[in-house]
Amino acid sequence: MVIGAAFSAVINSLVGNIIMPRIAALVGSPNFDSFGVVTINGNDIKFGAFLTVLVNFLLVAAAIYFLVVAPMNHAIERRDRRLGIAPAEDAMDPQIALLTDIRDALRSHAP
Numbered sequence: 001m002v003i004g005a006a007f008s009a010v011i012n013s014l015v016g017n018i019i020m021p022r023i024a025a026l027v028g029s030p031n032f033d034s035f036g037v038v039t040i041n042g043n044d045i046k047f048g049a050f051l052t053v054l055v056n057f058l059l060v061a062a063a064i065y066f067l068v069v070a071p072m073n074h075a076i077e078r079r080d081r082r083l084g085i086a087p088a089e090d091a092m093d094p095q096i097a098l099l100t101d102i103r104d105a106l107r108s109h110a111p
Helices: 003-027 046-081 094-110
Strands: 037-040 041-044
Touching: 003 037, 003 041, 037 046
Parallel strands: none
Antiparallel strands: 037 041
């Protein structure tokens, strides 16, 4: 849990200090809060603020995927190859294999 909180700080720093300034260089602002403010009956609907939060979420999700999930999947695949474990999609459930054999046998005896 402590490591997760520390990693969260690292990811937030990556997004806030490295990625968002590059977006700001393209768009001209580090956030989109000023975009898309609509006033209806005296109430402000801030589409830009939602867009800022959405972009931050997508950047954090992408950073976590490429820094944690993808390397872990690669490490698991290497471990499985080294140990000779078949990938999960190649392994067939024994009941399905039996039913497939029965189906094929019935097809071969059909007129």
